[in-house]
Amino acid sequence: MEHSESSINKLLVEGKKFLAGPSSFLQSFFAPAKSQLASRGQSSKAGDSRIERSLAYQSITEDVYVHSLDLSRALYDVAIKIIKEAQDERISTIRFTEPREVSEPNQFLSSISPAISDFPARSYYRWRATAQTKSLSVRAAPHYIEFFIVPNRSVIFLSISEFGSRLAAKLVLRLTESGYIWLHNGQRIDPDGAEKILRQCLSDIVDEVSEPVAEKHEDTKLAKIHVKHNKQMDGLLLANQNLLFKLVNEQEATKNEIARELHDSVLADLMMLQRYLSGDRELGKQELAEIVDDITKQLRDIVNECTPKTLQEWGLRVSLESLLQKLPERSGSKCTFDCPFDFPTLPEMVELNIYRIFQECINNINKYARASKVVFLIRVTPEKITFTLTDNGQGFSDQVPVEPSHGFGLRSMNERAELIRCFYPAKFNIESKTGEGTTVLLEIELSCPSGHELG
Amino acid sequence: MTKIRVLVVEDHHATLEGVSIGLSREEDLEVVGTSENSTEGLALTKSLNPDVIVLDLHLPGALSPKAMVEEFARSATAKLIVFSAENRLALVQSCLSMGVAAYLLKSERVSTLAAIIRRVAGGEKGIMSEQLSVDCSRVTKAEEEILSMLANGLRYQEIADARLTAASTVRKQCDMLLLKLGLDSREKLIAWAVRNGYGTLGVKY
Numbered sequence: 001m002e003h004s005e006s007s008i009n010k011l012l013v014e015g016k017k018f019l020a021g022p023s024s025f026l027q028s029f030f031a032p033a034k035s036q037l038a039s040r041g042q043s044s045k046a047g048d049s050r051i052e053r054s055l056a057y058q059s060i061t062e063d064v065y066v067h068s069l070d071l072s073r074a075l076y077d078v079a080i081k082i083i084k085e086a087q088d089e090r091i092s093t094i095r096f097t098e099p100r101e102v103s104e105p106n107q108f109l110s111s112i113s114p115a116i117s118d119f120p121a122r123s124y125y126r127w128r129a130t131a132q133t134k135s136l137s138v139r140a141a142p143h144y145i146e147f148f149i150v151p152n153r154s155v156i157f158l159s160i161s162e163f164g165s166r167l168a169a170k171l172v173l174r175l176t177e178s179g180y181i182w183l184h185n186g187q188r189i190d191p192d193g194a195e196k197i198l199r200q201c202l203s204d205i206v207d208e209v210s211e212p213v214a215e216k217h218e219d220t221k222l223a224k225i226h227v228k229h230n231k232q233m234d235g236l237l238l239a240n241q242n243l244l245f246k247l248v249n250e251q252e253a254t255k256n257e258i259a260r261e262l263h264d265s266v267l268a269d270l271m272m273l274q275r276y277l278s279g280d281r282e283l284g285k286q287e288l289a290e291i292v293d294d295i296t297k298q299l300r301d302i303v304n305e306c307t308p309k310t311l312q313e314w315g316l317r318v319s320l321e322s323l324l325q326k327l328p329e330r331s332g333s334k335c336t337f338d339c340p341f342d343f344p345t346l347p348e349m350v351e352l353n354i355y356r357i358f359q360e361c362i363n364n365i366n367k368y369a370r371a372s373k374v375v376f377l378i379r380v381t382p383e384k385i386t387f388t389l390t391d392n393g394q395g396f397s398d399q400v401p402v403e404p405s406h407g408f409g410l411r412s413m414n415e416r417a418e419l420i421r422c423f424y425p426a427k428f429n430i431e432s433k434t435g436e437g438t439t440v441l442l443e444i445e446l447s448c449p450s451g452h453e454l455g
Numbered sequence: 456m457t458k459i460r461v462l463v464v465e466d467h468h469a470t471l472e473g474v475s476i477g478l479s480r481e482e483d484l485e486v487v488g489t490s491e492n493s494t495e496g497l498a499l500t501k502s503l504n505p506d507v508i509v510l511d512l513h514l515p516g517a518l519s520p521k522a523m524v525e526e527f528a529r530s531a532t533a534k535l536i537v538f539s540a541e542n543r544l545a546l547v548q549s550c551l552s553m554g555v556a557a558y559l560l561k562s563e564r565v566s567t568l569a570a571i572i573r574r575v576a577g578g579e580k581g582i583m584s585e586q587l588s589v590d591c592s593r594v595t596k597a598e599e600e601i602l603s604m605l606a607n608g609l610r611y612q613e614i615a616d617a618r619l620t621a622a623s624t625v626r627k628q629c630d631m632l633l634l635k636l637g638l639d640s641r642e643k644l645i646a647w648a649v650r651n652g653y654g655t656l657g658v659k660y
Contacts, residue, residue: 264624269597271619287596293562297542304543313519314546322545332634417478 051155067180068173069125071141073099076127079198083129088308090206097125128155133230134205137162145171147201153234168204169197202369223434250412258306265298301326305359308352315443317378323355323362324376334389339378343385344446353416354387356440357428361389361440369393369438387442395432403407420444458485459576462498462505462533465489466514470561474509474538477565484569484583492516494525500531512550513537521549528554533576538568547583557582594635599653601628605645606654 015224076099083094103123124139134154137148139162146162147169154161172183182189184197273291276283283291303312320413321337327345328335346354359378366373371393379386417428425445432438457510465471468491471505475486488503492497495514500508507533512520520541527535537550540561547558556575559568563584571582594602597618604614611629615622638644648654 026489082660199584260621268618268620268624272600286645298468310543310546314521314549318521318545318549330631332631352587372540 008172032352037174068140068142068196071182072125072127072138072145075138075145075194075198076399078195079129079202081203082199091202092205093131094202095130096449097126097128097130129202129205130155131205133155136168136201136205143173149198149201149204151236153230168201171197221405229247258302261302266295266302269295269298308355311351311355315342316346316355319355320358320376323359324374326367327362330368331371333365333369333371333374333393335374335376337376339380340378341380343378343380350420350444353420357391357413357416357442358387358440360413364409365391365393365438368396371437383447384443384445386441386444389440390437392437395434395437397434399434417442458483459507459572459622460487460501460503461507461509461572462483462491462496462503463509464493464499464514465493465509465511465538466491470511474565474568478569478572481569484572493518493526497526497530500527501534502586503546506576507534507536509536509538509568509572512537512541514579521553523552524550524555534572536568537564538574542587547587551583552579556580556589558584560584560586562586567605588644589591594632598628598632598635601625602632602644602651602653605629606648 015183023212028351030255076096079097083092083096086092094276101123101450124141125138126139128138129136130152133152135150135152137150137155138413139148141148146167148162148166149168150158150166151163169184171179172190174183182194184193269291270387273295276291308319310322314322317339321339324335324337345351362374365374369391371391373388377386377388379388413430414428417426420426420428420442427441427443430438431441463471463478463479463486465474471489471491475489477482478486487505488523489497490499491514491542493514496508496510496514499505508527510527510573511522512524516523518526524535525536534556535554536557536559537555538561540548542560550558556579557571559571559582563586574582584624600618601614604617609617611622611625615625629641633639633641633644636644636647638647
């Protein structure tokens, strides 16, 4: 079963002999419409009369969508016939996806990226022929039918994978004085032309893989590299999707967190104030001022938590100390901040991530640790800065994070450490045992400030 | 008697006027100048040579609060008093370490400010608002309400429903109260609330 490239072309492009009466089949493109029911249920001629019906209408009264949908369906039947009658196994293994109406998921896509929102909201009547590495995707809209050749790995993103350079052909329905006609490249198309386009497309999707057996050995290496690249590509695509998913997820989680805090502190106290003012309790001026003070304080805490403004205005050392000083009034832990020397100014990105890491740690201590003592040691030498935050709280085991949101925080700390490593080599480590407290260590090496010398 | 010459730098107009008028009433104080931004404030510091400068932390201009305080501390022989709503201790300490003589919260009365100006002019250092150190053990009005609900026999969930919060928030607030009052159980907290008259506070739910 050996076939050279030209023999495949012969099979697909010139091999009309494989079709049962191809000429009559295609002549019907321009013949006047005959009986609408004539061919229904006749398998061997299933495609014929519908192509005839679709293409031959000189004055059409039906909905144009049904018209182009019919032609697409007929082309599908013809394609199946071509494949069935082909004797080359590489062609006969082409698989088909039945024609059906598919709505574009553009709402979902545009919610992720505004750049994609240009895609019109619509549905297409689609069918697909899939060979080993490529697919022919045929989509029909009211006034046209488009043929795309798309790599198989892109088929999952089909709606954003069909773009200009992958367009193999386009049939356009045009209304003229004599009725609707189908055009290809501005020329009126005849049945032979339509079939030729179809054959060419089918031949294009098998060409690359169906290299002659004789040359296979030489190309094995190349093919392997190709497969490897494809796998890497798939991996990257998947990683990219995961990242997108995570990003959106974490944005949601962050918003929820802020909403919950506002709801439970500021909003609850404002409601209390409203109840008092509307007569539930007599309030003195002093008491009123106190309540407003408390609300202001809570709001300021939430605002400070969200923005790194303190960091920008007061520097890392004061900001970290301030974070720690919040702890006693929130959780009752006794805190020690031990940083004998001020340290050098680091790149903004590094300071921000150090700040966020320890903000998360201190929040965790407040929420979960039930610690009575917390010590924050910062040691500075010309070579490195070491941050050590130790609490004597209840700790947690590595396997089972206390709460899902807790695990979420741990992961984001690791990611921030990763970002610090873009600037300096850095060690980041969390040690914890149930009942024995937690130690967080961050060590930043200052001697080689570059992203290229990481160990 | 020579009066103590004071410069007030403050961008909030009402506060500036209140402070200026209040200080002018004091016989031994004289407000020699006012400014609403740090650049002008620094210039006035040089031209007027005041004894004491009352300085807001957040002023319009290119300087961050820290840089601004440093700038004033460097260029003035005058004593500095920071007068701000900022109550975070690390920031307060940072100011004091830069040479600020006193740190007062904006909730203080003008008479207190005047008294502090006298102390600072007399050479005292490292003064801060008392509120800064005692603030965290004060029972807030929201906490009083929770105490009153506890004293009336409400459960966490019922308190949460009445206050429109989550039950976990009420639990946290009760933990906080235990901490502030030096108690160690919920039962003791309820007993404390009843003993101290929170059951008859007259709050309706």
